[in-house]
Amino acid sequence: MRVLKTLSIALLFLVFSNCGSTKSINPLNLLTGNSWALSSLMGDGLDMNQFVGGIPTLSFLDGGKLAGFSGCNNFSGNFSLEGTGIQLDPGAITKKMCPGSGEQVFMANLNKVGELKVGKDKLTLLDGANELMSFVPMKD
Template sequence: MKGIRQLLLLLTVSTILSACNSSPSLPPPERLAGSWMVSAIQDKPVIANSKAKLVFSEENKLSGSASCNNISTSYSSHNSTLKIAPIATTRKMCAPALMKQEAIFLQSLSKVKRFQVNNGELSMFDQQGMLQLKAKRTEH
């Protein structure tokens, strides 16, 4: 009987010690909320100074600039999935190159189903896993 008590005591102490032993914790996952300057659309760099930008709010609103026009919509995300509602845009005319980039940007954004954030870089993928947009976190 004494041997069983010692074994139970040893097992209890061992369990407590292993529970207290903290393994190195993983860094918290980076958040989607915030401002992002788009750096590439369908793996092609954006036109310099085109100001393609996405702003994800904590209240699930998505706004920004598609290169020329402002955008506005809502989104929902869970883990790494992302659902973007239909996108409203302003209707300004810009240089033809910016208008073409904007059309591709809007088409790509509407295809996004999944995202990944690593080291301040946002990658957005379609249903098939093809990279649609890449962006870098900004302050504003």
């Protein structure tokens, strides 16, 4: 009986300690705490010949605002987050002419995003189970 009581107390301790730590991992805090640089596209490394203007970036801002760089043009729009689901609306984009097809591929995939996985060191944007792109935090 004593062993059962000890196990019950230990189990309750684990449940409550895990609940507290889970609450502190808020995807929104991880997203908005960083600016993100593209590290892979469609599961492959980046072909910098397709992004001659620089590496694409994303910044998730307060109030559901989204800002970024497509590798050629800047954009600003909105995002909405619900659990592991995310919707991205790049909104307005500048219209510079750019060599390569990287910008078109990046923007097309940005519009397909429906889910995310986010940690301190990596952001992965998905369409169902398919990885569309991954990002790493930008260094200041």
